[in-house]
Amino acid sequence: MPETSKDRQIANIYKKLLERLSMAIAPRLFENLFDEDIFELKSLDNNKAVFVAESSAVATIIKTTYLTLLSKELDAIAETHYEIEIVDKVSYSRKRQAVEQVETKFFKNSYLQSQYSFDNFVTGPSNRDAYVASLFAISNPGANNPIFLYSKSGLGKTHLLNAIGNEYKIKYPNSKVLYITTDDFISEFVRFIKGNKDSENLKDFFNTVDILMVDDIQFLAGKEDTQIMFFNVFNLLVSQHKQIILTSDRSPSELKGLQDRLVSRFSGGLSIQISCPDKSTLIEILKLKIKVNSLPLDFFDNDVLEYLALNYSRNVRELEGAFTKLLFAVTVHKPDGKVTLKFAKNVFEDDERKRANSGKIDMGKIIKTVAEHYSLTESQLKSKVRTSQIAYARKIAMYLCRSLLSLPYQVIGREFGKDHTTVMSNVQTIVDGLQDDSNLKNAIDTLTSKIKKTD
Numbered sequence: 001m002p003e004t005s006k007d008r009q010i011a012n013i014y015k016k017l018l019e020r021l022s023m024a025i026a027p028r029l030f031e032n033l034f035d036e037d038i039f040e041l042k043s044l045d046n047n048k049a050v051f052v053a054e055s056s057a058v059a060t061i062i063k064t065t066y067l068t069l070l071s072k073e074l075d076a077i078a079e080t081h082y083e084i085e086i087v088d089k090v091s092y093s094r095k096r097q098a099v100e101q102v103e104t105k106f107f108k109n110s111y112l113q114s115q116y117s118f119d120n121f122v123t124g125p126s127n128r129d130a131y132v133a134s135l136f137a138i139s140n141p142g143a144n145n146p147i148f149l150y151s152k153s154g155l156g157k158t159h160l161l162n163a164i165g166n167e168y169k170i171k172y173p174n175s176k177v178l179y180i181t182t183d184d185f186i187s188e189f190v191r192f193i194k195g196n197k198d199s200e201n202l203k204d205f206f207n208t209v210d211i212l213m214v215d216d217i218q219f220l221a222g223k224e225d226t227q228i229m230f231f232n233v234f235n236l237l238v239s240q241h242k243q244i245i246l247t248s249d250r251s252p253s254e255l256k257g258l259q260d261r262l263v264s265r266f267s268g269g270l271s272i273q274i275s276c277p278d279k280s281t282l283i284e285i286l287k288l289k290i291k292v293n294s295l296p297l298d299f300f301d302n303d304v305l306e307y308l309a310l311n312y313s314r315n316v317r318e319l320e321g322a323f324t325k326l327l328f329a330v331t332v333h334k335p336d337g338k339v340t341l342k343f344a345k346n347v348f349e350d351d352e353r354k355r356a357n358s359g360k361i362d363m364g365k366i367i368k369t370v371a372e373h374y375s376l377t378e379s380q381l382k383s384k385v386r387t388s389q390i391a392y393a394r395k396i397a398m399y400l401c402r403s404l405l406s407l408p409y410q411v412i413g414r415e416f417g418k419d420h421t422t423v424m425s426n427v428q429t430i431v432d433g434l435q436d437d438s439n440l441k442n443a444i445d446t447l448t449s450k451i452k453k454t455d
Helices: 005-024 027-034 056-078 089-105 128-139 157-171 182-195 199-207 224-239 260-267 279-292 302-311 316-333 341-347 349-358 363-373 388-405 409-416 420-433 438-452
Strands: 039-045 048-053 083-088 147-150 177-181 211-215 243-248 270-273
Touching: 005 027, 005 039, 005 056, 027 056, 039 056, 048 056, 048 089, 056 083, 083 089, 128 147, 128 157, 128 243, 128 270, 147 157, 157 177, 157 211, 157 243, 177 182, 182 199, 182 211, 182 224, 199 224, 224 243, 224 260, 279 302, 279 316, 302 316, 302 341, 316 341, 341 349, 363 388, 363 409, 363 438, 388 409, 388 420, 388 438, 409 420, 420 438
Parallel strands: 048 083, 147 243, 147 270, 177 211, 211 243
Antiparallel strands: 039 048
16 A cells, blocks of 8 residues: 555655654663654654554553553654553454445445535535535534434435545545445345344444444434444434434425434434525536536527526436437537537427327326326325235326326325335336236336326
C-alpha cells in the first residue's frame, strides 16, 4: 500500500518523539526499549495513539515505567492530548485481523456511486432544505440524528445520499462510510442469521461505521426480527454520535408495519420532504445535462426545454430518461442547426399519441373499470383478500396501471397496499400469461378499450 500523507505525518511525529525520549532516558535502556525495531507508533486516530511493542514484556515495562513521560512528550509534539494504548505485536496483529474480518464479512457489495456529488445536484424550492440538511450531516455529524429524507421515487434522495458519502470521505479520509439499501440490510441480516446466528458480530461490524446511510427504509415493514437488529444498530450509532441518514417514500409518521419504537426514533430527528420540482428547476436540470454532454446551451431551442419540463415532470429520473432519448435521436439523425420543438415532438411521437388517447386515465379509473368488469368493489380490489378471483383481478389492475400509465412500481404498490416487489411479480405474471393465454389477452384488450373510452 503506498505511503499516505497520514503515514508521513505519523512518521514525523514519532521521529520527534524518539528524539525527546532519547534525551530523557539512559542510552542502554533507550536502545533496548525504544529502538524503531522494538517499539513503533502505529496510528493517531480519534485522539488515540496506538504503539506496538516487539513483545509483551517490552509493552509491560513501558506501560508501567514510561507511560507518563511518553504521554507528556507526545502531547507536546502533537499539541493535543492523546489517549495512549500500548500492545504487543502478536496482540496487535490478532486485533487487526479480527477488525478486518468483521469489516470485510458484511455488505461486501456496498459502494458509493462517484458520479453523484453536491456540485451536480440542482437545487430549487422543492429540495433546498434537504440539500442544506445533507451538508449539515458533513459539517456537524451527529447533531441531527437521524436525518430523514422522504419523497416520491426519482426526486433525488439517492443522489443526496451518495453525495453525502462522497463528500464525507473527502473530508474524513480514514472514515468508514456505509451506503446501503434496506433490501441490502435485510439480505445481509438473513444471510448472517442463517450462517451462525451470532448477531453480536453484526453489531461489531457497525462499531466500525462512522456514517450510515440507508435508502428506502419503508421496506423494513413487516420484518420483525430485522427491525429488532436495526433498532439495536440505530441506538449503537446514535450513542456514539455517528451520523445516520435515512430515506423513505413517506414521512416517519406515515410508515406502516414498523415497530412504534422505530417510528419514534425516526421522528425524533430532522425529517424533510422533497417535493416535485417546479418547471424552472427541471429546466436547470436539463441545462446541467446539456453541459455535462459538452453541448452549447443554445443548441436547444428554449421551447424544447419547456416541452420536456412540462411533459416529463413526474420526477427527475423520467426527465433524464426523456433527455437521453432526445440526445440519442440528435446523435443518429443530426438535425440541421438547432434542436427545434418540431424535431423533439417527432422524437416523442409515440408519447404524444399516448397522451392524446389517454383522456382522463388515472389509477382510480383503472381500478374502477377492473372492479366493475369482475363484479367486485374497489375496496375488495385494494384489500388483502387473496381469493383466486380477487387476486387475479388485482394483478390485472396492477398490470394496466403499469402498462397504461408507466407508473413506478412503488407508486402502484402504495395504491394497493403492497410493496414494490409484489407489484413487480404480479405484473410479470400477467406479462407471461399474455404469451399463451387468449382469454387473458381478450380480457386485457376489453378492459383497455373500456378505460380509454371517454365519457
